[in-house]
Amino acid sequence: MLGFLDRCTARNASxxxxxxxxxxxxxxxxxxxxxxxACSKKPGADATPSTTLPAPSAQIQGAEPTAAAPLKVAFAYxxxxxxxxxxxxxDKARKEAEAAFAGKVKTSFVENVPEAADAExxxxxxxxxxxxxxxxxxxxxxxxxxxxxxxxxKVHFEHATGYKTSNNLRTYDSRTYxxxxxxGVVAGAMTKSKTLGVVGSxxxxxxxxxxxxxxxxxxxxxxxxxxxxxxxxxxxxxxxETEAAQALLDQGADVLMQxxxxxxxxxxxxxxxxxxxxxxxxxxxxxxxxHLASAVINWTPYYRKAIKDALEGSWSTSQIWWGVKDGAIDxxxxxxxxxxxxxxxxxxIKKGLKDGSFTIWKGPIKDQSGKEVLKADEKAEDKLLxxxxxxxxxxxxxxxxxx
Amino acid sequence: xxxxxxxxxxxxxxxxxxxxAALGLIINERSxxxxxxxxxxxxxxxxxxxxTAVATKxxxxxxxxxxxxxxxxxxxxxxxxxxxxxxxxxxxxxLSLFGSGFSAFVGIGYTQESLAAAPHHGFWMHHYxxxxxxxxxxxxxxxxxxxxxxxxxxxVGESPESAQALGYPVRLIRLAAxxxxxxxxxxxxxxxxxxxxxxxxxxxxxxxGWIALALTTFATWRPGRALLGxxxxxxxxxxxxxxxxxxxxxxxxLLTALPYLATIFVLVLIxxxxxxxxxxxxxxxxxxFYPGA
Numbered sequence: 001m002l003g004f005l006d007r008c009t010a011r012n013a014s015x016x017x018x019x020x021x022x023x024x025x026x027x028x029x030x031x032x033x034x035x036x037x038a039c040s041k042k043p044g045a046d047a048t049p050s051t052t053l054p055a056p057s058a059q060i061q062g063a064e065p066t067a068a069a070p071l072k073v074a075f076a077y078x079x080x081x082x083x084x085x086x087x088x089x090x091d092k093a094r095k096e097a098e099a100a101f102a103g104k105v106k107t108s109f110v111e112n113v114p115e116a117a118d119a120e121x122x123x124x125x126x127x128x129x130x131x132x133x134x135x136x137x138x139x140x141x142x143x144x145x146x147x148x149x150x151x152x153x154k155v156h157f158e159h160a161t162g163y164k165t166s167n168n169l170r171t172y173d174s175r176t177y178x179x180x181x182x183x184g185v186v187a188g189a190m191t192k193s194k195t196l197g198v199v200g201s202x203x204x205x206x207x208x209x210x211x212x213x214x215x216x217x218x219x220x221x222x223x224x225x226x227x228x229x230x231x232x233x234x235x236x237x238x239x240x241e242t243e244a245a246q247a248l249l250d251q252g253a254d255v256l257m258q259x260x261x262x263x264x265x266x267x268x269x270x271x272x273x274x275x276x277x278x279x280x281x282x283x284x285x286x287x288x289x290x291h292l293a294s295a296v297i298n299w300t301p302y303y304r305k306a307i308k309d310a311l312e313g314s315w316s317t318s319q320i321w322w323g324v325k326d327g328a329i330d331x332x333x334x335x336x337x338x339x340x341x342x343x344x345x346x347x348x349i350k351k352g353l354k355d356g357s358f359t360i361w362k363g364p365i366k367d368q369s370g371k372e373v374l375k376a377d378e379k380a381e382d383k384l385l386x387x388x389x390x391x392x393x394x395x396x397x398x399x400x401x402x403x
Numbered sequence: 404x405x406x407x408x409x410x411x412x413x414x415x416x417x418x419x420x421x422x423x424a425a426l427g428l429i430i431n432e433r434s435x436x437x438x439x440x441x442x443x444x445x446x447x448x449x450x451x452x453x454x455t456a457v458a459t460k461x462x463x464x465x466x467x468x469x470x471x472x473x474x475x476x477x478x479x480x481x482x483x484x485x486x487x488x489x490x491x492x493x494x495x496x497x498l499s500l501f502g503s504g505f506s507a508f509v510g511i512g513y514t515q516e517s518l519a520a521a522p523h524h525g526f527w528m529h530h531y532x533x534x535x536x537x538x539x540x541x542x543x544x545x546x547x548x549x550x551x552x553x554x555x556x557x558x559v560g561e562s563p564e565s566a567q568a569l570g571y572p573v574r575l576i577r578l579a580a581x582x583x584x585x586x587x588x589x590x591x592x593x594x595x596x597x598x599x600x601x602x603x604x605x606x607x608x609x610x611x612g613w614i615a616l617a618l619t620t621f622a623t624w625r626p627g628r629a630l631l632g633x634x635x636x637x638x639x640x641x642x643x644x645x646x647x648x649x650x651x652x653x654x655x656x657l658l659t660a661l662p663y664l665a666t667i668f669v670l671v672l673i674x675x676x677x678x679x680x681x682x683x684x685x686x687x688x689x690x691x692f693y694p695g696a
Contacts, residue, residue, distance in 0.1 A: 197648070230647045239607055242600040243417060247644035250409035263517055264600050286517045397650030 071311055074131040075109040076122055078138035085261040085280050090137045093299035100304050104311060115140020123148045127155055133310045136160065145169060156315050158306055165317050172302055175323030177213035178353060179295030181360045182331040182346055183277045184217020186292050187255040189342040190275055194224050197248030199241055199258040199265050200231040203400045205388045207259045212392045213360060214257050219394055227395045228253055238264035249274055266290055282333045293334040301327040321382060324353040361385060366393040410645055418637025419533045420591040424615035425622065425629040426543055427587030432619055433547060434580035435560040435687035439495025440480055442612030443502020444585055445592030448473040450506040452593030453603040457516050462597055469593025470586040477585020481578045488691040507605035518601035530598045543626040556580060560685035563692040573692060617670060623683035639665055
């Protein structure tokens with residue numbers, strides 16, 4: 001209990017300071033009321049209880065009317081822009097997209113918006129400020145955005161990683177599993193023990209899909225490869241990630257992957273003289289010997305498209321899921337240790353994904369129990385991938401249930 | 404190497420910060436001062452050590468800096484509870500809360516930093532501090548039960564009045580114990596952020612300070628038993644991850660709670676026998692001492 005209180009205090013103290021809010025008393029009040037709102041993030045992180053006080057940082061930044069009346073675009077972020085991972089990547093793309101439409105677009109953002117009732121208030125504020133294109137970058141904003149969207153039919157809303165749409169609410173996401181597959185190809189070529197290890201965060205379809213795709217990629221190079229999985233139950237908990245990675249190494253895994261957000265897994269592999277990957281951003285510097293490649297997400301192409309749609313009046317609702325083909329996913333910083341043959345195979349796959357001649361989820365694919373999920377040459381529909389709840393053959397252990 | 408020996412090796416790694424912190428707290432408590440601020444001290448040491456490692460690229464220097472920072476705050480705590488006779492429990496809790504907030508504040512600029520991990524090989528597959536911790540355990544055992552200075556320290560903890568009557572400077576001895584204990588707790592905190600997981604994340608000690616406090620009781624204030632307890636807790640932590648890797652279907656949430664369940668279990672077990680625990684507990688633990696009275 002005391003440890004819990006501690007961490008809340010720490011969390012909120014830092015939130016207040018990160019945001020650079022001058023009125024320090026907010027930080028104190030927030031300590032009491034805000035318990036842990038911003039600790040969860042990303043799609044599927046559990047919704048947090050609603051709070052009654054505004055977050056200290058919940059002020060629209062950089063939004064003022066201008067004479068040329070550019071398109072006003074606002075972003076709601078779940079974490080601080082300096083988190084080095086999820087929110088950082090979105091904010092980088094925001095800046096790049098704004099630069100691409102210099103003068104025509106004025107963007108603003110609010111960071112540390114909890115996945116709770118507070119989000120609705122922040123998003124309504126954005127509408128009141130005259131923003132006509134609004135992005136929400138975490139799963140937990142789904143219901144608040146749906147509500148605000150129905151009250152403001154003339155404003156376009158964009159929700160990352162959600163599954164509900166309306167006339168003026170569109171969803172967007174990236175096919176992170178394509179990056180996982182490409183990493184799997186490298187892992188399959190590099191493993192000697194034929195055992196791979198994955199440190200999983202939370203068992204939701206996105207993560208299960210990544211573990212499966214990683215395994216399929218490895219099996220394309222080496223059919224006997226097995227994958228062991230250890231779940232840590234968090235998106236970001238470096239000490240726990242370290243211990244989980246160590247456990248996988250102890251059990252004979254010699255190439256590690258993770259769907260968590262820190263570089264801890266890579267660093268653990270570096271210490272042990274084994275291999276691992278970077279996830280979400282290029283992590284080469286954290287384990288120069290162990291690093292094989294980094295699977296990264298680039299939101300810029302999508303933000304440019306969405307802004308272009310709004311500027312040209314061609315915006316319409318849909319569910320958008322972009323991957324390698326659209327420049328949203330890539331495997332970068334491939335190590336010199338990876339054989340040339342494997343590198344050219346990666347290029348081939350990327351090219352195939354781009355021109356549509358290659359499909360990752362194409363039968364025959366069997367699940368863990370040996371049951372055929374996809375018949376030979378049958379391609380998986382997005383619906384199957386979006387709700388995936390099984391391990392493919394070669395992944396060991398049972399999927400934690402109840403999520 | 405077999406998986407079992409690797410599991411044991413990882414358990415020792417995982418238990419080392421607990422052991423170092425527990426040794427420090429044993430020194431504190433043997434002198435009659437209980438420091439509930441261990442978690443906060445470890446966090447302060449973790450960020451100090453990490454920042455030093457980023458600046459100097461030198462592990463040993465970083466570990467010392469962490470120990471030094473924690474010793475400094477422990478000294479402050481010592482002045483408050485030994486000279487001003489502030490309530491030890493309340494002051495310790497305040498130190499713990501302060502330490503977590505303060506470390507988070509200082510650490511804001513360091514969340515993006517990371518140290519490149521140094522590969523370990525062969526017999527020295529563990530960091531040298533893991534071996535040092537074992538030597539420290541032996542050394543502390545010898546000090547407490549075989550040396551005159553240790554006898555005086557225990558006397559101060561058992562009966563400060565008698566120790567004073569014999570002419571020992573009770574308050575200074577307690578301060579020395581609090582500072583050296585704090586330094587060991589700090590070494591444990593710096594070990595976490597510099598060696599185990601070379602990163603800074605706020606709150607990254609994640610309850611290890613509290614487990615170390617529980618361990619001192621579990622070990623009945625004996626260094627050797629603290630070593631066993633620390634490795635046992637490290638073992639439970641690693642075992643649950645190993646079981647997952649082996650595909651044993653247990654709920655992750657329950658497995659994650661295991662070390663804490665074990666802590667409670669041990670506390671319940673030893674408090675069932677009040678005579679046993681009374682025989683080892685420093686009699687003046689947590690009580691203020693007024694030299695003039």
